[in-house]
Amino acid sequence: xxxxxxxxxxxxxxxxxxxxxxxxxxxxxxxxxxxxxxxxxxxxxxxxxxxxxxxxxxxxxxxxxxxxxxxxxxxxxxxxxxxxxxxxxxxxxxxxxxxxxxxxxxxxxxxxxxxxxxxxxxxxxxxxxxxxxxxxxxxxxxxxxxxxxxxxxxxxxxxxxxxxxxxxxxxxxxxxxxxxxxxxxxxxxxxxxxxxxxxxxxxxxxxxxxxxxxxxxxxxxxxxxxxxxxxxx
Amino acid sequence: xxxxxxxxxxxxxxxxxxxxxxxxxxxxxxxxxxxxxxxxxxxxxxxxxxxxxxxxxxxxxxxxxxxxxxxxxxxxxxxxxxxxxxxxxxxxxxxxxxxxxxxxxxxxxxxxxxxxxxxxxxxxxxxxxxxxxxxxxxxxxxxxxxxxxxxxxxxxxxxxxxxxxxxxxxxxxxxxxxxxxxxxxxxxxxxxxxxxxxxxxxxxxxxxxxxxxxxxxxxxxxxxxxxxxxxxxxxxxxxxxxxxxxxxxxxxxxx
Ligand SMILES: Nc1ncnc2c1ncn2[C@@H]1O[C@H](COP(=O)(O)OP(=O)(O)O)[C@@H](O)[C@H]1O
Ligand SMILES: [Mg+2]
Numbered sequence: 203x204x205x206x207x208x209x210x211x212x213x214x215x216x217x218x219x220x221x222x223x224x225x226x227x228x229x230x231x232x233x234x235x236x237x238x239x240x241x242x243x244x245x246x247x248x249x250x251x252x253x254x255x256x257x258x259x260x261x262x263x264x265x266x267x268x269x270x271x272x273x274x275x276x277x278x279x280x281x282x283x284x285x286x287x288x289x290x291x292x293x294x295x296x297x298x299x300x301x302x303x304x305x306x307x308x309x310x311x312x313x314x315x316x317x318x319x320x321x322x323x324x325x326x327x328x329x330x331x332x333x334x335x336x337x338x339x340x341x342x343x344x345x346x347x348x349x350x351x352x353x354x355x356x357x358x359x360x361x362x363x364x365x366x367x368x369x370x371x372x373x374x375x376x377x378x379x380x381x382x383x384x385x386x387x388x389x390x391x392x393x394x395x396x397x398x399x400x401x402x403x404x405x406x407x408x409x410x411x412x413x414x415x416x417x418x419x420x421x422x423x424x425x426x427x428x429x430x431x432x433x434x435x
Numbered sequence: 436x437x438x439x440x441x442x443x444x445x446x447x448x449x450x451x452x453x454x455x456x457x458x459x460x461x462x463x464x465x466x467x468x469x470x471x472x473x474x475x476x477x478x479x480x481x482x483x484x485x486x487x488x489x490x491x492x493x494x495x496x497x498x499x500x501x502x503x504x505x506x507x508x509x510x511x512x513x514x515x516x517x518x519x520x521x522x523x524x525x526x527x528x529x530x531x532x533x534x535x536x537x538x539x540x541x542x543x544x545x546x547x548x549x550x551x552x553x554x555x556x557x558x559x560x561x562x563x564x565x566x567x568x569x570x571x572x573x574x575x576x577x578x579x580x581x582x583x584x585x586x587x588x589x590x591x592x593x594x595x596x597x598x599x600x601x602x603x604x605x606x607x608x609x610x611x612x613x614x615x616x617x618x619x620x621x622x623x624x625x626x627x628x629x630x631x632x633x634x635x636x637x638x639x640x641x642x643x644x645x646x647x648x649x650x651x652x653x654x655x656x657x658x659x660x661x662x663x664x665x666x667x668x669x670x671x672x673x674x675x676x677x678x679x680x681x682x683x684x685x686x687x688x689x690x
Contacts (some may be wrong), residue, residue, distance in 0.1 A: 211541055304524040307485050308586075312538045313513030 205317040206325070206391070219323035227289050227324060227390075228331030232338070234288065235281055239272075239339040242280075243346030246271050251356040261357045265365020268347045269340075270374070277339035278378040279426045282385035285332065286418045290393040293324060294414040297397030298407035306398070321394040328386040336382040340375075377433050384429060385422050392418040436461045437482065437594065437626055442491035444474075444481055451477045453650045454491070462624045464617050464640045468631055469647035470672065475630040476521070478647065479596055482628065483518060484509060495594065514542060517587030519597040519616075523579040525571040525586070531558070532567040535586045542590070557585040561615060577608040581615070588619060595620065595627040601636060609633065613640045634673060637661060646672065662686075 210216035250264040297320055300306050309316035344366055351362045396414035400406050437459040444452040451474045459465035467475050480486040482493055484501065493501045495512070504512065525534050535554045539545055545553065558567070561581040571579055580600060587595060597616060601609030617640045620627040631637065637644060641658030646669050654669045661673060662683075674680050 215540070300527075303522055303527075304520040305526055307480075308518070308520060308524040308526070310485060311483060311513065311516060311518045312541065313510040314541055 205315055206321045206394075208315065208318055210318060210322060211314065216323060219319075220327045223323045223327035224331050227292065228328055228335070231285060231288060231335060234284065235335050235339050236342055238281075238284065239277070239342040240346035240349075242276060243268065243272060243343030244350035246276070246343070247347030247350050247362070248354070248356065251351070261361040262365035262368050264357055265347070265362040266368050267365075268362075269344060269366050269370075272340045272343040273374045273378050275426075276343060277336045278381040278385065279422065281335060281339050282332075282382060282389060282422050283419055285335075285385075286389045286422060287415055289328065290389050290415045290418050291411045292393075293390060294393035294397040294400075294411040295407055297321070297394055298400035298410045299404070301398060301400045302403060302407060317398060321391065321398070324394065325387060325390045328390050329383050332386040333379040333382050336378050337375075340378065377429075380433065381426065381429050384425055388421045388425065389418050392421060436496055437628065438492075438494040438497070439478075439482060440492040440494070442478065442481055442493070443489045444477055444486060445489060451650050452481065452488075455647065455650070455652050457645045457652060457655060459626055459628050459645075460643055461626045462621055463627070463642035464620050465626070465628045465643045465645070466631055466637060466641045467628060467645050467647060468637055468672070471632060473647045474650040475632075475647055476598055479598055479628065479630050483516060483596055514590050515593040517590070517592035517595045519580070519583050519587050519595070519600055521598040521602055523571070523576075523583040525579055525583055527571055530568050530570050531563065531574070531582050534571070534582055535589055538586065538589050553589065554585075557589055558582070560588070560619070561585045576603050577605075577612065580604065580612050584612075584615065584619070588623075591623060593625060595625045597627065597629040599630050599632070601631070601633060606635060609635060610639060616640070634676070634679065637673075648672075 247264065247268045250267045254261075254264055254267070297306075300320070306316045306320075309319060348359065348362060348366075351357055352359050393411070393414035396410040396417070397407070400410040402409070438457070439459075440456050442452050442455045443450075455474075455478060457467075467478060469475050477486060481488045482501075484493075488502055491502070495501045499512070501509070501512065526537060529537060532551075532554050535557055536550055539550045539553060543550075554567075558564070561584050563578060563581050563585065566574070566578065566582075571582070574582065595616070600616060601612050604612065613636050616627060616629065619625065629636070629640070638658050641661065643657055644655065644661055645652060646654040646666075648668045654664055654666045656664060661669070664670065664673075674683050
């Protein structure tokens with residue numbers, strides 16, 4: 203672990219690799235995050251509308267609740283769980299196959315700190331990039347809810363929009379982004395670790411990939427609890 | 436020159452190397468031979484420091500106790516070490532020239548032009564021409580081995596380690612690769628250690644041969660005396676194939 207978080211051998215190359223990883227692991231996640239967020243935003247709005255069906259509750263609570271669910275949990279935790287699958291399997295299998303084909307040994311023999319070279323650019327790239335995905339997800343989720351309201355007319359769109367704007371707490375945005383930054387460390391380091399110590403041929407690489415996704419998902423949930431306790435109490 | 440003294444290595448209680456000692460000479464192709472699973476790869480990886488030995492000493496050039504160097508000192512030494520891995524271990528993410536460029540880019544201050552010059556020199560030395568932009572997956576096994584040799588000699592190493600350089604190659608390509616390694620070894624006065632289980636290689640380039648059996652050194656000599664060695668395990672290894680047995684019959688009849 204300490205081998206990963208040291209100064210890179212060549213900072214200029216590090217930056218180049220980080221940009222490449224940002225594109226490969228971050229940028230390419232935009233479509234899946236966008237689709238899921240639009241749909242789940244719509245579903246949350248619909249659920250809220252159907253379940254808050256009491257004359258005592260003002261309709262603006264539907265927009266408000268949709269917003270809070272997205273900001274507090276969905277756009278950080280659920281998106282992180284999805285990325286743990288997508289990004290995690292990619293990282294674990296890439297590094298794992300480099301391990302079993304001795305490409306990592308080949309780096310070590312040159313005197314390169316292979317853990318640092320292979321892993322750190324990925325961690326830094328996603329810690330920087332994924333918070334943007336969280337922001338994107340919240341915005342698209344709210345739009346998805348809005349589209350649903352507009353199409354189905356379950357409530358008036360003005361009520362939804364007013365709800366979205368009602369008692370807005372900026373800290374929740376910050377909270378979601380902090381969580382995602384921490385989750386990004388989890389979904390890069392854990393699969394990288396499993397891949398780095400993979401053994402037993404291509405079967406072993408597959409196993410390390412599966413295990414790493416399970417492990418990072420559990421870690422995400424545990425850290426969700428811890429961070430919520432720390433940041434929101 | 437490299438000397439190993441009493442190398443002992445076990446994995447989770449399983450003994451793999453039992454007090455192996457040997458000397459490997461400069462400017463010569465030193466072979467470590469033995470059956471699959473006898474511990475050749477582990478021995479080679481212990482010598483280069485990819486595995487930590489449990490006990491024993493690894494001397495480079497009589498004066499450097501390699502296995503006791505600090506991380507930083509080892510890193511300095513690495514420039515003098517080239518290694519050819521069993522499966523070539525070329526980087527999938529880089530094309531031929533960038534594979535050879537990799538060590539130069541990471542560990543030298545060469546300009547791009549100087550790198551290109553060195554890359555083309557190394558590739559030419561191993562007879563890879565007009566393939567600079569191909570990726571490892573587009574190369575044949577023999578070409579992959581050549582590119583891996585080019586990468587291993589990028590820094591003009593003093594020590595070259597080859598793990599089964601001709602595994603997976605046809606007999607003719609094997610001999611070409613063997614001879615290429617021998618030529619480079621003699622040309623640049625490198626101390627070269629080669630793992631192999633291939634008797635063709637032994638007879639072709641076995642300047643010095645160390646026979647490992649079940650993690651122990653059983654015999655040491657050269658290609659000139661290996662056929663007449665008085666060692667049952669070695670004889671079983673040397674004359675394992677029907678062809679070898681037949682030839683041995685001829686030799687014995689005619690003498
Ligand atoms: N990393 C490892 N962990 C545990 N056992 C290993 C490891 N590497 C090699 N071995 C064992 O050491 C023995 C020798 O292996 P190896 O050196 O690869 O043989 P070969 O002579 O074919 O190169 C084998 O029995 C192998 O199972
Ligand atoms: Mg081997």
